[in-house]
Amino acid sequence: MKRFSKKYPNWSKDKIIKEVEKYIAPSNGKYASGHMTGGAIDLRLLKNGKKVPMKSSKLTYQENAKSFQPKLPQYIQENRSMMFAALKKAGLSNYPKEYWHWSYGDIWWAKRNKKKTAIYGVIKNIS
Numbered sequence: 001m002k003r004f005s006k007k008y009p010n011w012s013k014d015k016i017i018k019e020v021e022k023y024i025a026p027s028n029g030k031y032a033s034g035h036m037t038g039g040a041i042d043l044r045l046l047k048n049g050k051k052v053p054m055k056s057s058k059l060t061y062q063e064n065a066k067s068f069q070p071k072l073p074q075y076i077q078e079n080r081s082m083m084f085a086a087l088k089k090a091g092l093s094n095y096p097k098e099y100w101h102w103s104y105g106d107i108w109w110a111k112r113n114k115k116k117t118a119i120y121g122v123i124k125n126i127s
Helices: 002-007 013-020 061-065 074-089 107-112
Strands: 040-042 101-103
Touching: 002 013
Parallel strands: none
Antiparallel strands: 040 101
16 A cells, blocks of 8 residues: 555545555455455465476466466376365365465355355454
């Protein structure tokens, strides 16, 4: 927010928030990012301290981001399948537009698993 406030000093707070939320998930409210609740995390695989291939340089960012992308080479699809199987077995749920985004207990996990309520919600600032 600070960056936009400095760049556009005449913009209202609401306009700045609307612009910022084009690039990041909301930080509060009913549909806040699961990251804000502690119920979501971004993950990737490592082998011997090195990143395991999970995307292709031949695809766009948006194409690579999709959890199920048939355009990926078979070995990358297998890497993703291995990660997905382990995380699903542990009870986590994947956001289908970002292969790396996994959650447990947040509102999106609850929706994807047809739960009536989430376990975690946004923590209000206690002062």
